[in-house]
Amino acid sequence: MSAALHRCETLVIGAGLAGISTALELLDQGREVLLLDAAPRSHSRRPGQRCLRRHAAVRHARAAAQQGAGFAAAAARRLAARGRLRARRSLGAALGRALCRAQQGGYLRLAAPARRELLPGGAMGGARQFRRWQLAAALPRGLGLRARDRPDAGPADVRARQAELPVRTSGAGAGTRNGAVVGRHGRGPEGDFRIEAEHVVVCSGGINGDLAKVRQHWDPLYGPFPENILNGTDPRADGELHAQVQAAGGQVVKLGRMWNYAAGIAHPEPQYPQHGLSLIPSRSALWLDATGRRIGPQPLVGGFDTHDQCKRIGQLPGQYGWQLLNWRIAIKEMAISGTDSNPYFRDRKLLRLLWQLVTGNRELVRWLIERCPDVLAAENLPQLAGKMAALAGDGRLDPNLLVATVQHYDAGIRRGPSLYNDEQLRRLQQLRQWRGDRLRTCRVQPIMDSGGGPLIAIRTRLISRKSMGGMLTDLHSRVLDAQGEPVSGPVCSGEAAGFGGGGISGIRSLEGTFLSNCILNGRRAAQAIAGHATNT
Structure with a gap:
């Protein structure tokens, strides 16, 4: 049986943030777009559920030619206007204006900081300024993911439904002609x-x-590659197209630069081998090595220099650590990265989110204690040490050293703020001076506090997340060959291009920069395509 053939003007492979941004820009310029993704259609029913990574969506902005040029132009304008209106309504007024500026000016300026990462010494290494809950739904709606369900959908929408296929199953690959990438099979x-x-x-x-x-x-x-590493990325992000673009003459560079995390835990409900969750590590927890000794001499504190945390965890004996805290700290500070684990962010339930910030996320902590093998709880430290030793199973944990470490830290707290000489305590005081961090950071308190509730230990491992290198591109998002000349065929945007240029963010990027680079380079890719059409 021969393969079904679909032809289109512009094919965008990947319906993540970069792909959707590229498609939006192309639609604004009157281009016909086919947006293709590996995930099944069911994943597009809840926009933003996976933070824009896996939405299977196809849209042709122009109606079929037989409907007449006038109808086609009117339909394209109507669909684009409705998409923009839905996007603006889904955002708060400030973020809506910011997204409009991003669409018009080639940059993204978000209205309010939601979280920041600090570098050693207290320097703020470029604040992470992003608001996730509203953005997650805005771009898919702006693209018109729901257009296929409208009763007035034109012939183009019907054609889109027929062409909507998962792309990366068995035997998938890039289509080439005379060495140029011209499609997908x-x-x-x-x-x-x-x-x-x-x-x-x-x-x-x-x-x-x-x-x-x-x-x-x-x-x-x-350190050496960790055999206990977890996977925090969809296995369909496998770099297959990197190899195929490379075979077509394009350069792929700096794949050793990765943005991984040091606080990975096993997923309680794994969907694939070594599936992990990335904790946003508690700032008030003690971060210990496999023996029960505090990682040092500079203490490891959550929210400070993720790159350094990965280096230090990767070079520890066993390549894992323990976060030790109590119930009161956990419900205030424990969180998991990603919209699936933060439904109030994802679904924009502001009042419930504020209530959770004030009273603590008890539901999450209970779920992890009951379901996650890496999260342990006990009423006292000797019991907890026994559970930790049993889970690790490597004989490294020294219960007496663990008790001495916690007692020494708690004694320093009880001396009072005027005598704090511990770097972690100083950082906690600094964090609580900023409103955004004060909401998620406990008042300084001993780990073994009589009113703190059960003690909790979390085994943390490295978890694979993002690629900081990728296809080498120029300022027009065109893939370059070994001589620095554009390869005939593809342009590239987003993580596939190392967020631009094969690694625009460098090795110590802050995560907030990924967002703006996806939008910037998506727009540059669309402008390059539109310019090519104009010149030819």
Whole structure:
């Protein structure tokens, strides 16, 4: 049986933030767009559920030619206007204006800081300024993901439904002609398919969903490759298109630069091998090594220099650590990265979110204690030490050293703020001077506090997340060959391009920069395609 053939003007591979931004820009310029993703259609029913990473959506902005040029132009304007209106209504007024500026000016300026990361010495390394809950739903709605369900959907929407296929199943690959990437082929639930396009934009993500590739490109800066590493990225982000673009002559660079996390835990409900969750590590917890000794001499504190945390955890015996805290600290400070684990953010339930910030996230902590093998709880330290030793199973934990470490830290707290000479205590005082951090940081308190509730230990490991390198691109998001010349065919944006230029953010990027780079480079890719069409 021959593969079903679909032709389009512009094919965007990957419906994440970069892919959606590229598609929006192309639609604004009157281009026909086919947006293709590996996930099934069911993943697009709740926009933002996976933080824009896996929305299977297809949209043709122009109606079929037989409906007449006048109808096509009117339909395109109507769909774009409705998409923008829905996007603006889904945002707060400030963020809505910021997104409009991002669309018009090529940058993203978000209205309010939601969280920041500090570098050693207290310097704020470029505040992470992003608001996740509203953005997660805005761009998919702006693109018109729900347009296919409208009763007045035109012929183009019907055609889109027929072409909507998962892209990366068995036998998928880039389509080439005379060495140029011109489309995509693969196998979906309805059989083999092939897509040919005048222009191809690769926004397929990085390599970090494939732990074999993570091992291949592992930088010894983080110690030897950890056999206990967790996977915090969808396995479909496997770097397959990197290899195929490379085979077509494009350069792929700096794949050893990764943005991983040091506070990974096993997922209580794993969907694939070594599936992990990335904790936003508690600031007030003691971070210990496998023996029960505090990691030092500079203490490891959550929210300060993720890059350094990964280096230090990766070079510890056993390549894991323990966060030790009590119930009161956990319900105030414990959180998990990602919209799936933060439904009040995802669904924009402001009042419930504020109540949770004030009273603590008891539901999350109970769920982790009951379901996650890496989260342990006990009424006293000797019992907890026994559980920790049993879980580790390597004989490294010294219960007496663990008790001495906690007692020494608590004694320093009881001396009072005027005598604090512990770096972690100084940082906690600093964090609580800023409103955003004060909401999520406990008042300084002993770990073994009589009113603190059960003691909790969390085994933390490295978890694979983002690729900081990728396809080498120029300022127009065109993939470059070994001579620095654009490769015939594809342009590239987002994580697949190392967030631009094969690694625009460097090795110590702050996470807030990923967002703006996806939008900036998505717009540059769309402008390059539109300019090519104008010149030809």
